[in-house]
Amino acid sequence: MSLRSIRSSHLFLLCVASLLIFQPVSIARAQAFVGRPKLVVIIIIDQFRGDYLNRDRAEFKDRGFRLFMNEGAWFTDCYYDYANTKTAPGHATIGTGAYSDGHGIESNEWWDASRSDEAKVSSVQDERYQLVDIPASSIPANAPGARPDSAKFLIGASPLNLRASTLGDELRLATQGKAKVFGISLKDRAAILPVGQSANGAFWIDNASGQFTTSTYYMPHLPEWAHAFNTSGRIAEAEREAKAEGTTQFYNLVGRTPAANSYEFDFAKALINGEKLGQRGVTDLLTISLSANDIQGHRLGPDSDSEEAMIVALDRQFDQFFTWLDHNVGLNNVWLALTADHGVAPVPREAAKLGIDSAMVNLDKLYENLEKELNQRHSPGGHVQYLMPAPELPYIILNKHAFEKAHVGEQAAEEELAALLPDAVAAQNPSPMPASGTAEPSQQRLPPAPQVAGVYTRLQMENGPLPPTEWGRELAHSYADHGNWFVMLVLGAYQMEDVRSWGATTHFSPWSYDRHVPLAFYGQPFLPGEYHERVAPVDLATTIAAELGINFPSAAVGRVLTDALKPVHSQSQ
Numbered sequence: 345m346s347l348r349s350i351r352s353s354h355l356f357l358l359c360v361a362s363l364l365i366f367q368p369v370s371i372a373r374a375q376a377f378v379g380r381p382k383l384v385v386i387i388i389i390d391q392f393r394g395d396y397l398n399r400d401r402a403e404f405k406d407r408g409f410r411l412f413m414n415e416g417a418w419f420t421d422c423y424y425d426y427a428n429t430k431t432a433p434g435h436a437t438i439g440t441g442a443y444s445d446g447h448g449i450e451s452n453e454w455w456d457a458s459r460s461d462e463a464k465v466s467s468v469q470d471e472r473y474q475l476v477d478i479p480a481s482s483i484p485a486n487a488p489g490a491r492p493d494s495a496k497f498l499i500g501a502s503p504l505n506l507r508a509s510t511l512g513d514e515l516r517l518a519t520q521g522k523a524k525v526f527g528i529s530l531k532d533r534a535a536i537l538p539v540g541q542s543a544n545g546a547f548w549i550d551n552a553s554g555q556f557t558t559s560t561y562y563m564p565h566l567p568e569w570a571h572a573f574n575t576s577g578r579i580a581e582a583e584r585e586a587k588a589e590g591t592t593q594f595y596n597l598v599g600r601t602p603a604a605n606s607y608e609f610d611f612a613k614a615l616i617n618g619e620k621l622g623q624r625g626v627t628d629l630l631t632i633s634l635s636a637n638d639i640q641g642h643r644l645g646p647d648s649d650s651e652e653a654m655i656v657a658l659d660r661q662f663d664q665f666f667t668w669l670d671h672n673v674g675l676n677n678v679w680l681a682l683t684a685d686h687g688v689a690p691v692p693r694e695a696a697k698l699g700i701d702s703a704m705v706n707l708d709k710l711y712e713n714l715e716k717e718l719n720q721r722h723s724p725g726g727h728v729q730y731l732m733p734a735p736e737l738p739y740i741i742l743n744k745h746a747f748e749k750a751h752v753g754e755q756a757a758e759e760e761l762a763a764l765l766p767d768a769v770a771a772q773n774p775s776p777m778p779a780s781g782t783a784e785p786s787q788q789r790l791p792p793a794p795q796v797a798g799v800y801t802r803l804q805m806e807n808g809p810l811p812p813t814e815w816g817r818e819l820a821h822s823y824a825d826h827g828n829w830f831v832m833l834v835l836g837a838y839q840m841e842d843v844r845s846w847g848a849t850t851h852f853s854p855w856s857y858d859r860h861v862p863l864a865f866y867g868q869p870f871l872p873g874e875y876h877e878r879v880a881p882v883d884l885a886t887t888i889a890a891e892l893g894i895n896f897p898s899a900a901v902g903r904v905l906t907d908a909l910k911p912v913h914s915q916s917q
């Protein structure tokens with residue numbers, strides 16, 4: 345913000361302050377928030393790397409991505425400043441302007457000893473609530489041959505693990521609850537985490553039927569407009585578009601196609617109309633997380649023809665949605681922001697063809713060998729489970745009860761595992777090279793070899809010491825505590841767990857391809873241009889909060905991107 349704009353905003357504050365002195369409290373409160381714009385829409389593309397916009401820009405038309413790239417403020421070099429690039433932490437970061445050490449979400453699911461030793465919990469799972477208006481056929485108790493003790497309802501969800509307020513929370517606080525705040529996605533975590541605790545609602549789909557649902561945390565039943573959407577025939581239309589008529593796997597089969605994005609946009613339109621967003625004399629906020637790119641991207645990778653087709657289709661879908669917004673709310677009255685929750689690695693097989701050391705690590709075998717070694721050391725001849733199963737990298741969770749039984753404390757246990765990991769990973773055979781393909785690796789180059797770039801214990805992450813470098817800062821930002829002992833494992837660049845059984849590539853690491861995402865703004869306060877300054881997704885919530893004149897979210901560490909803001913006096917009212 346320029347000096348002049350700071351002065352003019354100070355003048356404005358002085359005027360407001362003098363009004364406050366003489367007005368009754370209720371009137372003063374109504375005047376304290378200027379109510380501009382009518383609607384803020386934050387669009388999050390699930391798994392979308394920052395380089396895609398450059399790569400495919402020749403294909404873009406009209407007011408799709410070009411609305412941001414040509415008429416908005418487009419930051420080409422936006423990188424997450426943490427090392428756990430997963431969906432739940434990414435969405436929480438966008439909403440809160442904080443990292444895992446601030447918002448408390450470090451993974452999609454984790455072991456939480458205070459809740460269960462039997463199963464992991466998801467980042468938003470909350471047994472105190474139930475899912476709303478789920479079709480009977482999607483409830484386990486109704487499945488053919490279901491056990492008599494099968495659940496008669498489905499466990500609900502909430503932002504219970506989110507430890508920081510969001511941009512939406514601050515907008516609700518600033519307007520005494522008058523602003524409405526909603527989140528939409530195919531995935532529960534991606535609908536809930538960007539909008540936070542005070543949101544009016546978050547909507548996601550029942551994976552089997554594709555019907556939108558929510559949790560009793562927000563409301564006992566779907567609003568009439570949402571019920572009407574679910575029964576409108578729109579599901580069948582999406583299934584036809586995706587060539588998956590009558591499927592009972594809507595999330596997998598429709599969710600991985602462009603049809604899922606237009607399905608979400610149509611639900612967003614129904615929500616904006618149904619809740620009269622942007623039509624009530626106050627600023628409302630909607631976040632839309634588009635899941636299709638992630639569901640497809642894991643299977644086919646970032647460089648496939650299908651990825652390009654998805655992006656080009658999304659460009660057209662943006663054009664349609666923004667045109668609809670223009671007709672119904674007026675783009676003059678709307679601020680838009682675009683970003684993603686994480687990037688993705690190239691398919692290892694494809695990178696290996698170019699000679700890149702992109703090995704895969706078989707986690708089952710790695711765990712088997714580690715357990716063998718730990719048993720030999722602490723319970724010779726036994727079969728004690730020293731590691732909690734179902735790992736989700738980058739974290740490896742220790743079974744603290746087993747170590748405690750062996751009289752090994754947290755520091756010793758974590759340090760022992762950290763010391764074992766480099767050799768255990770390196771001992772894995774290099775991944776077999778592709779059997780077919782046009783570009784075989786050069787005979788002079790070594791085959792990919794699994795390797796560890798770093799292992800960090802929980803105690804080290806909580807209390808230091810970490811390297812006094814950017815790398816160390818990224819690690820510190822990745823820390824959240826759910827009562828477990830753990831180590832954080834960083835594999836070599838372009839390396840990952842063996843994903844061949846369920847897909848082709850993934851994202852989870854501190855390497856640049858996982859952290860690079862787009863960041864762009866469109867609307868009255870933003871100075872159009874292409875900006876190459878290094879920025880981060882935490883800057884989204886703080887920049888919008890600053891322009892709205894409201895508080896930053898409670899744990900926000902983002903900056904205000906002043907280069908991309910018009911001076912306050914030149915913004916049209």
Ligand SMILES: [Zn+2]
Nearest residue numbers: 390391431685
């Ligand atoms: Zn994601």
